[in-house]
Amino acid sequence: MPHPNRRGALEMIAAGAATFAVPEFLSAADTGSDSPTGWLSFRATPDQRGVARTTLPMQPKLLWELTSKDGWVGTCAIAGDFVYAPALEGYLYCLERKTGKVVWKYRSIESRDENEFAPGFKAAPLIAGNTVYAGDEDGFLHAIDAATGTNRWQFETGAEIAGGAAFWNNRLILASYDSFLYCLSMDGKELWKFQTRDRINCSPAIVDHFTFVAGCDSRLRVIDIRDGTETLAVDMNDYLIASPAVVDEFLYVGSHSGVVTALNWQSGEVRWRYEGRRQFSIRASAAATDELILVGSHDKLMHAIDRNTGNIRWTFPTGARIECSAAVVDTRVFFGSGDGNIYGVSLEEGKEIWKYNAGKPISGGMAIGEKCMVVGEDASDGRLLCFA
Numbered sequence: 001m002p003h004p005n006r007r008g009a010l011e012m013i014a015a016g017a018a019t020f021a022v023p024e025f026l027s028a029a030d031t032g033s034d035s036p037t038g039w040l041s042f043r044a045t046p047d048q049r050g051v052a053r054t055t056l057p058m059q060p061k062l063l064w065e066l067t068s069k070d071g072w073v074g075t076c077a078i079a080g081d082f083v084y085a086p087a088l089e090g091y092l093y094c095l096e097r098k099t100g101k102v103v104w105k106y107r108s109i110e111s112r113d114e115n116e117f118a119p120g121f122k123a124a125p126l127i128a129g130n131t132v133y134a135g136d137e138d139g140f141l142h143a144i145d146a147a148t149g150t151n152r153w154q155f156e157t158g159a160e161i162a163g164g165a166a167f168w169n170n171r172l173i174l175a176s177y178d179s180f181l182y183c184l185s186m187d188g189k190e191l192w193k194f195q196t197r198d199r200i201n202c203s204p205a206i207v208d209h210f211t212f213v214a215g216c217d218s219r220l221r222v223i224d225i226r227d228g229t230e231t232l233a234v235d236m237n238d239y240l241i242a243s244p245a246v247v248d249e250f251l252y253v254g255s256h257s258g259v260v261t262a263l264n265w266q267s268g269e270v271r272w273r274y275e276g277r278r279q280f281s282i283r284a285s286a287a288a289t290d291e292l293i294l295v296g297s298h299d300k301l302m303h304a305i306d307r308n309t310g311n312i313r314w315t316f317p318t319g320a321r322i323e324c325s326a327a328v329v330d331t332r333v334f335f336g337s338g339d340g341n342i343y344g345v346s347l348e349e350g351k352e353i354w355k356y357n358a359g360k361p362i363s364g365g366m367a368i369g370e371k372c373m374v375v376g377e378d379a380s381d382g383r384l385l386c387f388a
Contacts, residue, residue: 039369050287064100072376078369090118104149135161192228214240254282272310296322314350336362
């Protein structure tokens, strides 16, 4: 529902609190919202496969870094010449992709007092048209002008927004901890909402006119976006924290108890289930290539699963649990670990071909777009790191 008081405050702070002036050359057309090589949402594309549409050097070098007092747990969006970065300190940053310079920063509350708590941005931003959509810990979805950082509107849900919004045919799809899946018009008006039985942590995936939502009520649901009707509900018998990835008629998602399921979302039939040797929670969302499902687990391993059979191809060990949602580019998969390292591993053999020691846990998802890779450290005074 609209929230006029907070909305007015946000319009003032968004326009007046930018650290740097908005460059005169930055127009709506420059924001890169239609870039075919960008990373415009949590998993880059509506089907949430986590596969980059760009290139990256074989040995990426650190290009720039930006420190935030509370660290970074949300996945960034990369569009054109800009990176849109959600920070736990309550700011959404627009940064120059090549330099890391702050173009503008948008705060989730009216106050400019840095000692006053501001709800953080955990959810990945969505770039659609000339607008950035970002949900905060208080349950507000903010629609922000991508060029200027000014507030356009906001929509209030009943609880925290942990997952990114999705876009379909001039509609926005949004999930909240209040147990509802929302469909909004592009001006922030509610068109319909669907109630589940518990919190929804995921970012909804979209294929055709269907959206896919997994939540803490242990159900995987398929919803027709046109009218909000449920076309399929499958009891997965476990909490679902990760977001689903979809390839054709099959959907792939990991569960709290460590099971990865391949589900035919049209028929509801399970194609396969995969369990590692040790069953630890899976909170990272899977990356899906034509051949592999790649997902990290609290068992400290990256698992590469044959997409057709559900058999293991390889595992790659790290020194701590993996919550980072991996990103694929060409023949490599990149991901971070709680051990403070960012890894680049070959898809074919599961061998390490690149590593960067950040020194602090990496739990936010990887973003690879416009020939660069961006990820943040999940710790006090954590850095946002950009490689190219």
